[in-house]
Amino acid sequence: MIHLTFEYSKALDHISETEIKKYQTEIDRYYKTLYRKTGKGSDFLGWIDLPEQTHAHLLDKIEKVSAVLRKKSEIFVVVGIGGSYLGARAVIEALNHHFAQLKNNEDAPIILYAGQNISEDYLHDLLEVLNDKDYTMAVISKSGTTTEPALAFRILKNHLENKYGLEEARQRIVTITDKEKGALKQLADEEGYETFVVPDDVGGRYSVLTPVGLLPIAVAGYDIRALLDGAKRMKAHLEQDYSIEANPVSAYAAVRNELYSKGKTTEIMVSYEPRLFYITEWWKQLYGESEGKEHKGIFPAGAGFTTDLHSMGQYIQDGLRNIFETVISVGLPNNELKVPSDKKNLDKLNYIAGMPIHEVNRQAELGTTLAHLDGGVPNLRITIPRVNEEMMGEMIYFFEMACALSGYILDVNPFDQPGVEAYKKNMFALLGKPGFEKETEEIKKRLS
Numbered sequence: 001m002i003h004l005t006f007e008y009s010k011a012l013d014h015i016s017e018t019e020i021k022k023y024q025t026e027i028d029r030y031y032k033t034l035y036r037k038t039g040k041g042s043d044f045l046g047w048i049d050l051p052e053q054t055h056a057h058l059l060d061k062i063e064k065v066s067a068v069l070r071k072k073s074e075i076f077v078v079v080g081i082g083g084s085y086l087g088a089r090a091v092i093e094a095l096n097h098h099f100a101q102l103k104n105n106e107d108a109p110i111i112l113y114a115g116q117n118i119s120e121d122y123l124h125d126l127l128e129v130l131n132d133k134d135y136t137m138a139v140i141s142k143s144g145t146t147t148e149p150a151l152a153f154r155i156l157k158n159h160l161e162n163k164y165g166l167e168e169a170r171q172r173i174v175t176i177t178d179k180e181k182g183a184l185k186q187l188a189d190e191e192g193y194e195t196f197v198v199p200d201d202v203g204g205r206y207s208v209l210t211p212v213g214l215l216p217i218a219v220a221g222y223d224i225r226a227l228l229d230g231a232k233r234m235k236a237h238l239e240q241d242y243s244i245e246a247n248p249v250s251a252y253a254a255v256r257n258e259l260y261s262k263g264k265t266t267e268i269m270v271s272y273e274p275r276l277f278y279i280t281e282w283w284k285q286l287y288g289e290s291e292g293k294e295h296k297g298i299f300p301a302g303a304g305f306t307t308d309l310h311s312m313g314q315y316i317q318d319g320l321r322n323i324f325e326t327v328i329s330v331g332l333p334n335n336e337l338k339v340p341s342d343k344k345n346l347d348k349l350n351y352i353a354g355m356p357i358h359e360v361n362r363q364a365e366l367g368t369t370l371a372h373l374d375g376g377v378p379n380l381r382i383t384i385p386r387v388n389e390e391m392m393g394e395m396i397y398f399f400e401m402a403c404a405l406s407g408y409i410l411d412v413n414p415f416d417q418p419g420v421e422a423y424k425k426n427m428f429a430l431l432g433k434p435g436f437e438k439e440t441e442e443i444k445k446r447l448s
């Protein structure tokens with residue numbers, strides 16, 4: 001039995017049950033297309049079977065290597081970008097103490113990230129911190145050629161070698177990349193780094209349940225088997241029944257596509273728990289890169305409430321009516337804290353004295369949902385009972401499968417990302433990369 005639920009009753013002012021149900025035939029067809037691997041991008045469907053086909057010996061190896069890394073590290077640096085970083089960060093930040101970086105937890109290293117930007121100041125500050133700490137790192141790149149992580153890795157490798165010497169530096173680096181292609185693979189082979197493989201048939205943004213996500217999550221101290229169990233449970237549930245009534249993925253895919261057809265072109269993923277911020281970032285990448293093609297696709301946006309009610313709230317309540325909200329609602333917090341009573345009550349908060357903070361948050365969520373509904377914003381709700389490894393596994397698989405189905409309903413290939421190449425070509429031309437001489441000449445003319 002799964003614990004995640006999906007509810008769309010608060011969208012029914014904008015779309016009808018009949019309109020939603022008309023997606024059933026398409027959904028049945030696309031499930032078959034996915035399982036038979038006969039649709040667009042069918043070379044990249046390996047993620048479907050990861051929950052149950054990840055070998056025990058791979059999990060053993062990940063746990064063994066991560067135990068060694070944990071022993072050696074006060075800090076563990078994850079070097080990667082896009083799908084090679086967001087899934088790990090999403091799960092780690094969801095499960096971590098909010099102020100993990102300030103807690104002296106001897107059992108778990110602090111996880112830091114690099115290679116997800118090209119900021120000189122960011123890298124400078126990172127090196128400054130790493131000067132005084134014992135650290136290890138994983139460099140993650142499926143292609144093994146992406147500029148941002150390659151640049152960060154060059155800098156960190158150099159730093160690590162100067163700090164520990166060549167031999168020990170080698171013991172502190174793990175690579176996660178293609179089994180045979182790419183500059184990173186070649187480097188790993190020559191240096192003899194510990195290496196994990198990103199399967200050929202799993203694209204970056206669907207790779208969180210491969211070593212790409214599992215290794216950093218294990219180093220951070222979380223139970224990767226429980227994560228996979230959650231995903232497995234969701235997979236088994238979805239396979240029992242494709243009907244929109246019984247299958248939350250079918251319902252989410254149908255509802256969001258129907259809203260899109262009614263002009264609701266922006267979906268705002270909302271959470272009232274700051275620990276889920278990077279789940280939203282991961283979701284934005286998954287859906288943005290999968291659906292935003294051929295001048296089509298729902299624009300995936302994110303908001304953290306109640307924080308953003310004091311910034312984006314005005315727009316959502318009253319701005320252009322092309323948005324709908326999907327709320328990730330958390331049933332229970334992992335800790336207890338109640339509003340204290342105050343003798344003077346100068347802040348006039350005694351009316352909620354004794355109330356758990358989570359209950360205050362829940363009432364804020366309900367009040368906001370109704371206010372936004374009144375403002376013409378349809379509301380979808382995904383509820384998880386609490387934040388833990390299993391629920392993260394259920395949610396990851398839910399969003400991945402819904403993304404694949406949604407992409408097929410939209411009639412795009414949800415597994416490629418041709419648009420990402422455009423900026424790279426210009427950047428390489430501007431940097432004067434060998435092989436880009438013609439482009440360099442052309443781009444210089446455009447800029448003069």
Ligand code: PA5
Pocket residue numbers: 081082083084140141142143144145146149203204205206289417
């Ligand atoms: O989803 C994707 O495929 C992309 O976001 C990639 O993960 C990202 O571009 C990083 O690519 P690579 O892992 O090859 O460095």
